Amino acid sequence: MAYYQLKVKEIVRETSDTITIHFAQPVPHPIAYHPGQFLTLLLDIDGERVRRSYSMCSSPHADQTLAVSVKRVTGGKVSNFLNDRLRTGDTVEVMEPTGTFTPQLNPAHQRHIVLLGGGSGITPLMSIIKSVLATETRSQVSLIYGSRNRRSIIFKGQLDALQAKYGGRFHVIHVLSQSEDDWEGHRGRLNQTLILKLLEQLPESDQPTTEYYVCGPEGLMEEVKRALSIRRVSPERIHKESFTAPVPVEKPAVLVAEAVSNAVVTREVTVLYEGSEYKFTVTPRQTILEAALDLDIDLPYSCQSGMCTACMGKCVSGRVKLDEEDGLSERERKEGYVLTCVGHPLTDNVVIEID
Ligand SMILES: Cc1cc2nc3c(=O)[nH]c(=O)nc-3n(C[C@H](O)[C@H](O)[C@H](O)COP(=O)(O)OP(=O)(O)OC[C@H]3O[C@@H](n4cnc5c(N)ncnc54)[C@H](O)[C@@H]3O)c2cc1C
Numbered sequence: 001m002a003y004y005q006l007k008v009k010e011i012v013r014e015t016s017d018t019i020t021i022h023f024a025q026p027v028p029h030p031i032a033y034h035p036g037q038f039l040t041l042l043l044d045i046d047g048e049r050v051r052r053s054y055s056m057c058s059s060p061h062a063d064q065t066l067a068v069s070v071k072r073v074t075g076g077k078v079s080n081f082l083n084d085r086l087r088t089g090d091t092v093e094v095m096e097p098t099g100t101f102t103p104q105l106n107p108a109h110q111r112h113i114v115l116l117g118g119g120s121g122i123t124p125l126m127s128i129i130k131s132v133l134a135t136e137t138r139s140q141v142s143l144i145y146g147s148r149n150r151r152s153i154i155f156k157g158q159l160d161a162l163q164a165k166y167g168g169r170f171h172v173i174h175v176l177s178q179s180e181d182d183w184e185g186h187r188g189r190l191n192q193t194l195i196l197k198l199l200e201q202l203p204e205s206d207q208p209t210t211e212y213y214v215c216g217p218e219g220l221m222e223e224v225k226r227a228l229s230i231r232r233v234s235p236e237r238i239h240k241e242s243f244t245a246p247v248p249v250e251k252p253a254v255l256v257a258e259a260v261s262n263a264v265v266t267r268e269v270t271v272l273y274e275g276s277e278y279k280f281t282v283t284p285r286q287t288i289l290e291a292a293l294d295l296d297i298d299l300p301y302s303c304q305s306g307m308c309t310a311c312m313g314k315c316v317s318g319r320v321k322l323d324e325e326d327g328l329s330e331r332e333r334k335e336g337y338v339l340t341c342v343g344h345p346l347t348d349n350v351v352i353e354i355d
Pocket residue numbers: 038052053054055056068069070071072073074075076077078079080120123124242243244303307308
């Protein structure tokens with residue numbers, strides 16, 4: 001995993017609680033990335049080393065800078081630090097871009113990309129929108145975007161400009177949950193019923209080649225999932241990115257019984273990373289990543305809650321139990337990929353290869 005020192009070129013205030021940070025691309029070797037991927041920022045704040053992931057809103061196909069947008073979270077350490085204290089000219093350490101919430105772009109494609117988002121979830125969608133419109137000249141893009149009110153719509157000006165530029169190929173539907181009286185657009189919460197109604201209004205909204213990209217608060221993601229399952233959209237065509245870990249649900253008795261038979265006990269694991277082999281012991285109270293970090297083994301990570309895939313590796317021997325599986329696609333799970341930040345060894349012969 002490569003690390004870079006990036007210089008802040010410009011900070012743009014998008015709304016009262018969201019900024020976009022534009023980083024200058026390193027010269028002469030700009031950082032390559034895919035639309036929809038994220039950067040992990042490493043910061044020292046009040047004597048504490050912290051890291052957080054931020055999706056890029058810039059497009060590798062349309063923008064010169066690498067840009068992330070950060071929305072304040074009430075009481076949040078990093079989002080408020082960046083909104084209040086980061087300045088143009090500052091240098092920030094970042095990990096190389098990562099993430100799998102990315103469309104496979106192909107200029108020959110003629111398809112419909114439908115994006116559904118809420119609040120700060122617009123950031124990776126913005127990168128995807130600009131990239132698809134610029135590279136797939138025969139594809140259509142539609143965005144259904146929920147915000148609180150008119151002033152809190154992130155990128156309103158840019159979305160209007162893209163609609164003007166790409167005419168009939170880009171459709172935007174804004175939905176406001178606390179709209180002003182003179183708002184003429186859609187109102188209400190983006191729930192299953194409203195989503196189904198809005199999808200009906202999109203041109204050719206459900207062809208076999210239509211792909212869906214969803215990013216927003218957990219509640220919105222659930223509503224979209226239900227709406228798309230009613231429309232019988234196959235799961236392979238639905239791509240999701242979560243910014244927060246799902247609320248843990250109480251496990252039914254049958255799963256608890258299964259967990260007991262798959263007992264997590266102290267075991268040794270082997271991790272292969274950047275040409276080195278690390279063997280260490282993981283206790284039942286630790287995840288594989290925690291055990292490595294306690295021994296100052298510098299494995300890659302970011303969210304530490306199974307969402308971002310920065311810690312992903314392939315389990316080439318043995319079995320690993322994951323506390324949280326949603327961060328991995330079904331294909332990744334089948335191919336043996338695991339997340340060390342939520343992983344516990346279930347057998348004595350666990351070997352994990354990290355790229
Ligand atoms: C892959 C990925 C991409 C992300 N991309 C973006 C992005 O483009 N823009 C962006 O603004 N954020 C993004 N995030 C969220 C971001 O990484 C931080 O979690 C967020 O900025 C809060 O960090 P904090 O230090 O301010 O809050 P913390 O100090 O970590 O948390 C404070 C409190 O807020 C809660 N909380 C944390 N995050 C959120 C949230 N997003 N919504 C509501 N409550 C929350 C925590 O549970 C805690 O109770 C992304 C996260 C992931 C995993």
